[in-house]
Amino acid sequence: MAFVPKPDELARIGHKPPRTGWMDTPVDFRRGTWCYAAKPKNLQALELPNPREWSPERADWKLPANWQEIILEGLRERLQRFRSLQIFMDICVRCGACADKCHYFIGSGDPKNMPVLRAELLRSVYRKNFTTAGKILGKMVGARDLSEDVLKEWFYYFFQCSECRRCSVFCPYGIDTAEITMIARELLNLVGCNIDWVAAPVANCFRTGNHLGLQPHAIKDMIEFAVEDIEKITGVKVEPTFNRKGAEILFVTPSGDLFADPGTYTLMGYLMLFHELGLDYTWSTYASDGGNFGLFTSHEMMKRLNAKIYAEARRLGVKWILGGECGHMWRVINQYMDTLNGPADFLEEPVSPITGTRFEHARTTKMVHITEFTADLIEQNKLNLAPERNEHCRVTFHDSCNPSRSMGLLEEPRYILKKVCRHFYEMPENTIREQTFCCGSGGGLNADENMEMRLRGGLPRANAVRYVHEKHGVNTLACICAIDRAALPPLMDYWVPGVEVSGVHELVGNALVMKGEKKRTSDLRGRPLPDPHTAFGGAIEE
Amino acid sequence: MGIGFSLLLIMALLLAVFFGAGVLGWHLLFGVVIPYAAATIFLFGIIYRVVKWGRAPIPFRIPTTCGQQKSLPWIKPSRIDNPSSAAGVIGRLALEVLLFRSLFRNTKAELRDGPRLAYHWEKWLWLGGLLFHWSFLTIFLRHLRFFTEPVPSFVSFIEGVDGFLRVGVQALYITDILILVAVTYLFWRRVVIPQVRYISLPADYFPLFLILSLAFSGVLMRYFFRVDVSAVKELTMGLVTFHPRIPEGIGVIFYIHLFFVSVLFVYFPYSKMMHLAGIFLSPTRNLANNSRACRHINPWNYPVKVHTYEEYEEEFRGKMREAGIPLEKECG
Numbered sequence: 001m002a003f004v005p006k007p008d009e010l011a012r013i014g015h016k017p018p019r020t021g022w023m024d025t026p027v028d029f030r031r032g033t034w035c036y037a038a039k040p041k042n043l044q045a046l047e048l049p050n051p052r053e054w055s056p057e058r059a060d061w062k063l064p065a066n067w068q069e070i071i072l073e074g075l076r077e078r079l080q081r082f083r084s085l086q087i088f089m090d091i092c093v094r095c096g097a098c099a100d101k102c103h104y105f106i107g108s109g110d111p112k113n114m115p116v117l118r119a120e121l122l123r124s125v126y127r128k129n130f131t132t133a134g135k136i137l138g139k140m141v142g143a144r145d146l147s148e149d150v151l152k153e154w155f156y157y158f159f160q161c162s163e164c165r166r167c168s169v170f171c172p173y174g175i176d177t178a179e180i181t182m183i184a185r186e187l188l189n190l191v192g193c194n195i196d197w198v199a200a201p202v203a204n205c206f207r208t209g210n211h212l213g214l215q216p217h218a219i220k221d222m223i224e225f226a227v228e229d230i231e232k233i234t235g236v237k238v239e240p241t242f243n244r245k246g247a248e249i250l251f252v253t254p255s256g257d258l259f260a261d262p263g264t265y266t267l268m269g270y271l272m273l274f275h276e277l278g279l280d281y282t283w284s285t286y287a288s289d290g291g292n293f294g295l296f297t298s299h300e301m302m303k304r305l306n307a308k309i310y311a312e313a314r315r316l317g318v319k320w321i322l323g324g325e326c327g328h329m330w331r332v333i334n335q336y337m338d339t340l341n342g343p344a345d346f347l348e349e350p351v352s353p354i355t356g357t358r359f360e361h362a363r364t365t366k367m368v369h370i371t372e373f374t375a376d377l378i379e380q381n382k383l384n385l386a387p388e389r390n391e392h393c394r395v396t397f398h399d400s401c402n403p404s405r406s407m408g409l410l411e412e413p414r415y416i417l418k419k420v421c422r423h424f425y426e427m428p429e430n431t432i433r434e435q436t437f438c439c440g441s442g443g444g445l446n447a448d449e450n451m452e453m454r455l456r457g458g459l460p461r462a463n464a465v466r467y468v469h470e471k472h473g474v475n476t477l478a479c480i481c482a483i484d485r486a487a488l489p490p491l492m493d494y495w496v497p498g499v500e501v502s503g504v505h506e507l508v509g510n511a512l513v514m515k516g517e518k519k520r521t522s523d524l525r526g527r528p529l530p531d532p533h534t535a536f537g538g539a540i541e542e
Numbered sequence: 543m544g545i546g547f548s549l550l551l552i553m554a555l556l557l558a559v560f561f562g563a564g565v566l567g568w569h570l571l572f573g574v575v576i577p578y579a580a581a582t583i584f585l586f587g588i589i590y591r592v593v594k595w596g597r598a599p600i601p602f603r604i605p606t607t608c609g610q611q612k613s614l615p616w617i618k619p620s621r622i623d624n625p626s627s628a629a630g631v632i633g634r635l636a637l638e639v640l641l642f643r644s645l646f647r648n649t650k651a652e653l654r655d656g657p658r659l660a661y662h663w664e665k666w667l668w669l670g671g672l673l674f675h676w677s678f679l680t681i682f683l684r685h686l687r688f689f690t691e692p693v694p695s696f697v698s699f700i701e702g703v704d705g706f707l708r709v710g711v712q713a714l715y716i717t718d719i720l721i722l723v724a725v726t727y728l729f730w731r732r733v734v735i736p737q738v739r740y741i742s743l744p745a746d747y748f749p750l751f752l753i754l755s756l757a758f759s760g761v762l763m764r765y766f767f768r769v770d771v772s773a774v775k776e777l778t779m780g781l782v783t784f785h786p787r788i789p790e791g792i793g794v795i796f797y798i799h800l801f802f803v804s805v806l807f808v809y810f811p812y813s814k815m816m817h818l819a820g821i822f823l824s825p826t827r828n829l830a831n832n833s834r835a836c837r838h839i840n841p842w843n844y845p846v847k848v849h850t851y852e853e854y855e856e857e858f859r860g861k862m863r864e865a866g867i868p869l870e871k872e873c874g
């Protein structure tokens with residue numbers, strides 16, 4: 001892991017802006033705060049422009065000779081395509097209400113991490129080139145030329161925004177800096193300035209169907225590992241199928257859950273639940289990731305990666321699609337998929353085969369979130385649950401940015417958690433639901449080399465966890481996102497040691513009483529189950 | 543830099559009108575020509591901007607959802623903060639425009655030792671903004687008295703309510719005081735809060751000073767240097783009926799006031815003040831979160847290069863066969 005200062009050092013954050021104005025303060029590429037440049041082979045695989053070896057640290061970024069022209073032309077095109085961009089460029093009043101709402105600003109104190117100033121980085125160039133006032137009055141109205149320094153600043157700060165949309169909740173006009181970041185990243189991509197942590201997964205995903213580049217046999221192997229573990233713990237052998245034509249439901253989840261702890265425990269939860277229900281579903285090795293780092297690259301790339309889901313559903317002849325626990329995947333599905341790659345008129349309006357519930361709210365996209373599906377099962381009393389098997393978990397819930405602010409999936413996971421766990425505590429009000437704080441690593445920024453910035457950005461989230469950890473002894477941070485499951489464990493270890501991260505369906509798996517199961521002695525992680533009589537006092541203090 | 547420059551600009555404008563209307567007596571210019579020109583620019587400028595925005599498509603449905611979605615029937619959706627219908631959207635916009643719903647959420651983050659983050663109650667910006675905008679609207683409506691004959695009853699009603707305080711025989715309009723206080727507060731916070739000061743441009747100070755000067759000249763005219771109200775009304779009625787007249791005996795203070803209004807009109811369409819219209823068009827606020835239930839069409843959606851299943855199977859066929867994963871083409 002990259003060098004990271006100690007927590008008490010990192011926490012010394014000054015929020016006072018520097019003496020020099022922001023236009024006169026050049027960006028400093030200090031290690032630990034930025035991500036490595038995209039490797040040429042990944043850009044080539046996607047046929048993206050200007051593949052080359054380069055590093056943000058060096059003076060020469062090897063830009064094409066007419067790079068300014070390319071960017072300004074790209075900006076002109078996008079102004080015509082997105083009303084959002086025009087409005088957001090024109091109406092900010094710089095009231096500053098969004099300033100201290102960004103986790104990166106709170107954690108770094110860098111004024112250009114205030115959403116308003118992040119947006120001004122692009123707005124200043126827009127004004128200079130696309131508004132009369134900007135052309136004539138220049139700096140007076142906050143306009144400036146597009147220089148190489150400006151481009152470098154864009155790269156640094158637009159890859160220091162996790163596209164979490166928290167700022168947009170507080171802005172009186174709903175100005176969404178995530179939208180501005182998305183478009184700024186598109187512009188950066190036009191001249192070959194992406195980060196490898198985004199470009200590599202995208203290249204993988206394009207070829208193999210998933211970000212990790214898992215090939216079909218490897219996917220099957222990994223899921224079969226989970227099948228073995230389930231058998232060891234429960235005595236029940238679950239039997240998933242792959243690329244099976246004629247299944248009723250196609251299940252798509254982020255590939256991260258196949259690959260590493262603690263995501264794999266969530267995977268076990270899914271497998272157990274589907275087996276117990278006798279669900280007629282299939283995995284796909286082709287549509288093997290619902291996650292979509294295309295969202296962090298460009299609208300076009302998002303569409304290119306997303307296309308496989310409907311294509312596979314059509315090929316396999318399923319009726320509808322069920323989606324696993326993932327944050328940004330659900331932004332794409334809820335707000336983009338049907339528009340990008342629909343209409344999905346070859347699918348049927350989703351109906352739960354167990355309860356008969358029609359998921360009317362998903363009638364055109366035909367994709368249902370797993371917590372919507374499970375909450376319905378529990379409400380209709382279709383699951384036999386033993387919440388005492390989660391007695392050792394004192395749980396709080398982290399709302400992932402996208403399901404909360406681009407969807408509003410707030411109650412479903414909470415309902416499930418309260419049914420499968422006995423000890424559930426909310427974090428403080430202004431850190432959950434639509435005001436939730438990012439894990440600090442969203443937006444494709446969960447690389448290793450920018451660990452310091454991730455820990456800074458994760459500070460507000462960690463702080464809220466620490467509050468319930470100290471007050472209620474919370475030791476389990478539940479979430480519905482694969483990036484969270486990768487990003488929150490190091491964040492917890494750094495700021496709040498003693499808190500584990502788990503998926504909601506891991507906890508469902510623990511509590512789910514399966515037909516023909518043996519007496520369970522451990523949870524899905526292999527931790528011994530607490531004795532119901534001495535219950536959880538013992539488990540907490542150890 | 544921003545403050546000084548903006549102040550200078552205001553001074554220059556003041557001098558110009560004082561000299562022009564007061565000393566040289568160019569009443570026709572300041573009383574008729576400039577106001578007409580300003581109103582024209584205002585009107586066409588706003589139309590131009592809104593049409594320009596309106597012509598850009600909304601490719602995706604991207605509301606910022608600030609409450610529970612509408613999903614399962616037994617989960618209570620948040621109809622306004624996460625609207626799924628047109629009625630919900632109208633409600634959301636109404637709350638946003640009339641009561642500044644989003645700004646009301648504002649808090650102030652503070653980092654203490656520990657580290658420990660605290661989020662404080664901070665509604666002053668909301669309150670200041672609300673008072674300013676509502677006062678401005680009330681004053682604007684009150685001024686309709688000068689542009690209508692007979693004066694509609696709602697204008698008199700607003701005057702009555704606004705002027706319930708009396709100083710002697712004269713009504714003291716509460717909004718006159720509020721607007722001065724609110725604008726002063728908005729300026730004060732811009733200077734005092736380091737982050738806000740850091741992001742402030744001359745283009746942020748100038749409109750504040752302009753509105754302050756406008757309100758101040760109005761107050762001076764109404765409470766201190768009384769002008770001949772019937773002469774003023776003769777002039778303003780002339781303007782709206784397109785029979786401009788310049789009655790004698792209107793003090794220079796009136797021309798100053800009118801000139802600041804004109805400057806505001808000219809400045810408006812080219813500045814951030816367009817948020818007045820923009821808020822109605824903001825895609826994160828004026829769309830329903832129903833894209834899973836009703837298909838949203840992107841007018842410029844174009845085909846892209848994808849990696850098809852056939853290409854995928856072609857590459858991995860051997861490995862898939864070995865792993866026992868079903869294939870489309872067994873051999874190849």
Ligand code: SF4
Nearest residue numbers: 092094095096098171
């Ligand atoms: S809250 Fe909105 S209007 Fe205010 S500074 Fe931020 S983006 Fe601009």
Ligand code: SF4
Nearest residue numbers: 102161162164165167
């Ligand atoms: S979207 Fe999130 S990360 Fe980006 S500026 Fe807004 S609050 Fe910060």
